[in-house]
Each structure stands twice: as C-alpha cells, then as structure tokens.
Amino acid sequence: MERIVIAGFGGQGVLSLGQLLVYAAMYENQYATWLPSYGPEMRGGTANCSVVIDAEKPVASPIIATSDTLIAMNKPSLDKFQMSVKSGGLIVINSSLITDKCANTAAKAVYVDANRIAHENGNNKASNLVILGAYIRHSGLFPKEVILSTIEKVYASKPQFIPSNKACFEAGFALD
Amino acid sequence: MTMEERRLMKGNEAIAEAAIRGGCRFYAGYPITPQNEIPEYMSWRLPQVGGRFIQAESEIAAINMVYGAAGAGARAMTSSSSPGISLKQEGISYICGAELPCVIINMVRSGPGLGGIQPAQSDYFQTVKGGGHGDYRMLVYSPCSVQECVDLLYDAYDKAEKYRLPVMILGDGMLGQIMEAVTLPVMKDPSTFPKKPWATDGTGVGQGRRIINSLYIVPDELEAMNKKLQKIYDDMCANEVMCESYLTDDAEIVITAYGTVARIAKSAVDMLREKGIRAGLLRPITLYPFPKAEFQKVIGNDSVKELVATELSMGQYVEDVRLVAGGKKPVKFYGRSGGNVMSPDDIAAFVEKEVQL
The missing domain is CATH 3.40.50.920 (Rossmann fold)
Known part of the structure; x- marks a missing residue:
C-alpha cells in the first residue's frame, strides 16, 4: 500500500497529478482512492489531495494520517505535511519554489527544479509531471511505460499537450 | 450503453449516473456544497436519455416537484445537503403519506444551522427517526465507496417502488468528492419496469379514480392507513437489511x-x-x-x-x-x-x- 499526500498552490496541477496516479492504478487493475481537499482554504490558494494505492486489496481509509510519500509543490505544503511522512518515507520537493531543506531527516528528500525543467521541455504548466517523473523513479510505484500510456489516455481529448507532458515526465524521471 | 463500463468517478457523479441507469428520468434540486456535482451531472446527462432536469427555486420547491413527478409515475430524484434536507422534510412526510416512491440523496455537512461544508454524520437522527412529522419510515442506505453508491442506486427505484416509499442515501462530502474506479452496469430498459396502477399518468380511464393524497380526516381511516404502512415497514425490515x-x-x-x-x-x-x-x-x-x-x-x-x-x-x-x-x-x-x-x-x-x- 502506498499513501501519498500531494500539496501545493491551486493551479500547480496538484489535484490532476493525484488523478493521474489513480488512473494508472485503475489501468493496472489495482485499487486506489483520490480524496481532494474541498474546504474554504482552496479559495485562499492552497490545494491538496490524498491518494492511496493498493495492489492487492480494496483501499479502506482514504484519510491519511501517516504518509509514505509527500509531494510538496510549495513551502506551506512542505511545512504542513513533512512531519507526517513516516520514517524511511519519501518527500519530493519542488525546489523551484522551496529553498528550505527538508526538516524531516528520517525521510528521504528529493529536490526537483520542476518549474525550470518544465519550461525547458516546452510546457510551463507541467511542473507537476516533472515531479511525477522524479516520484516514479524514486518510488518504483509503476513502470515508466504505465505512466506514459496513462498520460496518453487521460489527455486523449487534448492531444496537443501529450508530447510536452510526456517530455516533462521523462525529464523528471531522468534525474538522479 | 449496452456494455458494462469501467470509469474513474467522483461519488457524486457516480450516484447521478447509477440513478439514471436505474431508471431516473426526473431530477429537481437546488445547489448546495458538497453535493453540487449531482445536479451539475444531471443537468447535461438527463436530457441525453429523454429525462428532465429542473433547477428549482428552492429546496422546498424541488421536493414538491419530486412529489408531483413520482405521483405521475416518474422515477424521480432530488439531492441536497443537511440544511437543504431540513427544508425538504415537509415534502418527504407528504410523499410517505401518499405512498410514493422516489430517491433522495443527503450529502451531510456539519451543523447545526448553516454549519460547515466538511464531512459529518450529524443527520442520523433526522434520517432514521423521521425528520418530518408522522409515523413514517424510509429505506436508508449508507454506502462507503463509489462502487457501493453505484450498486445501491442502480436498484434503488426497484426497492422504492416495491414498498412505495422514498429511498434515502446518507453520505457526506468525503463520499461525494472521493474518486475511485467503478464498474457501471448497463442502462435498465424503462419498458421493463413494473406498471403503476396507482399513478396519475393519464392511463386507466374508466377504471376508477386515481388519487394521490395524504389527508385522512376520519380517525379510523387514518389508523387503518398507519397500520398498513407499518406492515409495509415490517416487511421491509424482514427483507432489506444489509450489513x-x-x-x-x-x-x-x-x-x-x-x-x-x-x-x-x-x-x-x-x-x-x-x-x-x-x-x-x-x-x-x-x-x-x-x-x-x-x-x-x-x-x-x-x-x-x-x-x-x-x-x-x-x-x-x-x-x-x-x-x-x-x-x-x-x-x-x-x-x-x-x-x-x-x-x-x-x-x-x-x-x-x-x-x-
């Protein structure tokens, strides 16, 4: 079972990144839940979602107290959620917007200059897919090909974005 | 849609689609968080299947539109969240008194009063003990997953029509907003639905009057009605428990x-x-x-x-x-x-x- 909290500003693709993971799980015949924050705080600008993926059995709780992975797209998200990541867990940090170092030293931190890499790969809005690439590389949650085919299926109605979305994902995946 | 389909859906969307596949052809409602995806989905989806969507002027109007549509034989539905469901209670009582089938969704929000929009279960008493007046019961389901929403809604009208009472779904914002993969069953064919010899649908001319009513002014007549309803509820208790x-x-x-x-x-x-x-x-x-x-x-x-x-x-x-x-x-x-x-x-x-x- 993998419990992932994905958080950032509204508009950074936080919710759609979570949905991509759940689509991938569905296409792989795994079980998954996607639960967004829908409270009044969204109007102030932050958004987050909780994703739980289980290869074997239906997901029970969609609520995450202790996460296996945090994807932090901005500083308030890192501050709010980093101490809830389990010992030995993974924290993927968008270092384009976050200059702080991770305070949860029991977890593995991965820093990704996602905004710059997205820009270099022709899609300023796809920093979430750069982050997704880095996350998939470090977690091994799905084979790379599963995410690439998921991107093709999910964005089938917007085919003009598929090449740059895939390029951004690949660029994130290629990082050490 | 003749095949089963696998989709990723929000609970609210899945409820709307499953209700339609189960025969829903009339929806009336008034917006309130956290159930707005239901009327939003119904507004474009119902016309595709020859149904009717109405954004009512209030929750009270919406439940009374459902009362009228159900009396005319339609598979009718409304949805709301706690304060809106409070407003519908008079209509719910009348629908129960008139023995009409319908489906009502309550995506509960925290209260009392206008409260908040986050998940809550504080409408339990209102739902199972009778939020409106009079001795009535509803068949109340509490799904915990998007697939269970689909499974229960798909057959909800069959149950509502079997016992001639409202089926209520008690959920919350978590259930409405969560996304999970679901298998959607095939669309039921309305021509296969049981006939309604009581419905005021313009048929049965010359066979005696069909009256949709909840007024019984003679005590013996009302007591007989109460006993009849109780027998129906006992029958439901014997057959419909799920755990x-x-x-x-x-x-x-x-x-x-x-x-x-x-x-x-x-x-x-x-x-x-x-x-x-x-x-x-x-x-x-x-x-x-x-x-x-x-x-x-x-x-x-x-x-x-x-x-x-x-x-x-x-x-x-x-x-x-x-x-x-x-x-x-x-x-x-x-x-x-x-x-x-x-x-x-x-x-x-x-x-x-x-x-x-």
Whole structure:
C-alpha cells in the first residue's frame, strides 16, 4: 500500500497529478482512492489531495494520517505535511519554489527544479509531471511505460499537450 | 450503453449516473456544497436519455416537484445537503403519506444551522427517526465507496417502488468528492419496469379514480392507513437489511461505524490486529432497517468484551448501537464533529487508551 499526500498552490496541477496516479492504478487493475481537499482554504490558494494505492486489496481509509510519500509543490505544503511522512518515507520537493531543506531527516528528500525543467521541455504548466517523473523513479510505484500510456489516455481529448507532458515526465524521471 | 463500463468517478457523479441507469428520468434540486456535482451531472446527462432536469427555486420547491413527478409515475430524484434536507422534510412526510416512491440523496455537512461544508454524520437522527412529522419510515442506505453508491442506486427505484416509499442515501462530502474506479452496469430498459396502477399518468380511464393524497380526516381511516404502512415497514425490515462484518469471528473489540467512517475504522482494525489486538468491524449498510440480528449475533459472541461506536457527530448512531446491545456488552463512544474527520490512527489510539482488555 502506498499513501501519498500531494500539496501545493491551486493551479500547480496538484489535484490532476493525484488523478493521474489513480488512473494508472485503475489501468493496472489495482485499487486506489483520490480524496481532494474541498474546504474554504482552496479559495485562499492552497490545494491538496490524498491518494492511496493498493495492489492487492480494496483501499479502506482514504484519510491519511501517516504518509509514505509527500509531494510538496510549495513551502506551506512542505511545512504542513513533512512531519507526517513516516520514517524511511519519501518527500519530493519542488525546489523551484522551496529553498528550505527538508526538516524531516528520517525521510528521504528529493529536490526537483520542476518549474525550470518544465519550461525547458516546452510546457510551463507541467511542473507537476516533472515531479511525477522524479516520484516514479524514486518510488518504483509503476513502470515508466504505465505512466506514459496513462498520460496518453487521460489527455486523449487534448492531444496537443501529450508530447510536452510526456517530455516533462521523462525529464523528471531522468534525474538522479 | 449496452456494455458494462469501467470509469474513474467522483461519488457524486457516480450516484447521478447509477440513478439514471436505474431508471431516473426526473431530477429537481437546488445547489448546495458538497453535493453540487449531482445536479451539475444531471443537468447535461438527463436530457441525453429523454429525462428532465429542473433547477428549482428552492429546496422546498424541488421536493414538491419530486412529489408531483413520482405521483405521475416518474422515477424521480432530488439531492441536497443537511440544511437543504431540513427544508425538504415537509415534502418527504407528504410523499410517505401518499405512498410514493422516489430517491433522495443527503450529502451531510456539519451543523447545526448553516454549519460547515466538511464531512459529518450529524443527520442520523433526522434520517432514521423521521425528520418530518408522522409515523413514517424510509429505506436508508449508507454506502462507503463509489462502487457501493453505484450498486445501491442502480436498484434503488426497484426497492422504492416495491414498498412505495422514498429511498434515502446518507453520505457526506468525503463520499461525494472521493474518486475511485467503478464498474457501471448497463442502462435498465424503462419498458421493463413494473406498471403503476396507482399513478396519475393519464392511463386507466374508466377504471376508477386515481388519487394521490395524504389527508385522512376520519380517525379510523387514518389508523387503518398507519397500520398498513407499518406492515409495509415490517416487511421491509424482514427483507432489506444489509450489513458488513469484518474480522468479528474472534474479535474482543468490535468497532462499529457506517459510511465513510467505517472505511477509516476498517484501517484501524487492521492497525490494531498488527499490534495483536483482536479487533473487528460491524458496518450497517442499511441504517433503516437497522441490522439488529447481525449485531445481536456478534454481540452474543463470548469473545466480544466491548463495542466502540465511532461517528462524525456528538453521539447519535451510538444510541441505536446501545439499544441493540441491550446492556449485554458495554458500548464506548468516539466521535468527531464540526467537519473534523478522525484518522485510522485516532480510532486505534482511542481503543488502546479507553478499552480494557
């Protein structure tokens, strides 16, 4: 079972990144839940979602107290959620917007200059897919090909974005 | 749509689609968070299947439109959230008095009053004990997953028409907003639905008058009506109970919860089991009828030392759990409110702290 909290500003693709993971799980015949924050705080600008993926059995709780992975797209998200990541867990940090170092030293931190890499790969809005690439590389949650085919299926109605979305994902995946 | 389909859907969207596949062709409602995806979905989807969508001027108007549509034989539905459901109570009572089938969704938000928009279960009393006036009951389902929403909604009209009463779905914002993969069943063919010899649909001319009414001014006539309704409710209690039991066979601690909270409790059971504590879960799927026999069977197990009722309210569901426990086993209560939701860790910690093993 993998419990992932994905958080950032509204508009950074936080919710759609979570949905991509759940689509991938569905296409792989795994079980998954996607639960967004829908409270009044969204109007102030932050958004987050909780994703739980289980290869074997239906997901029970969609609520995450202790996460296996945090994807932090901005500083308030890192501050709010980093101490809830389990010992030995993974924290993927968008270092384009976050200059702080991770305070949860029991977890593995991965820093990704996602905004710059997205820009270099022709899609300023796809920093979430750069982050997704880095996350998939470090977690091994799905084979790379599963995410690439998921991107093709999910964005089938917007085919003009598929090449740059895939390029951004690949660029994130290629990082050490 | 002749094939089953696998899709990723929000609970609210899945409820709307499954209701349509189960025969819903009329929807009236008024917007309120956290159920707005239901009217939004109905507004474009119903016209595709020859149905009617109406954004009413108020919740009261919407439930009375459902009253009228159901009386005319349509498979009709409304949805709202707690304050809006309060406004619908008069109409619900009239619909029950007139013995009309319909489907009503309540995606509960925290209260009282206008309250908040986050998940809550504080409408339990209103739903299962009669929020409106008079001796009436509804068939109340509490799904915990998007697939269960689909499965229950798909057959909800068949149940509503069998007993001629409203089916209510009690959910919350978590259930409405969560996305999960679902398998959607094929669209039911309306031409196969049972005829309604009572419906004021313009048919049956010369066969006697069809009257949709809830006014019985002669006491003997109304008492006969009340007895008839009670017989229907007894019949429903005998046939429609649904309950999930998880790891209760050897359980010392039985946690009980409904809806989305039961999923959280199930994870708590797993956490406690990993620590060597023999926990189990009882989850009513029908809140009315309450699964009395299923609870009594588990409560009667020698291994069971204590029950823990957990819910998103200050203590409503726990009253029915204590009623069915009948003093045979102690029942502890753990609730959160105001839109705060407990985590599996919170429930497990409560059990470890409060329950003596």
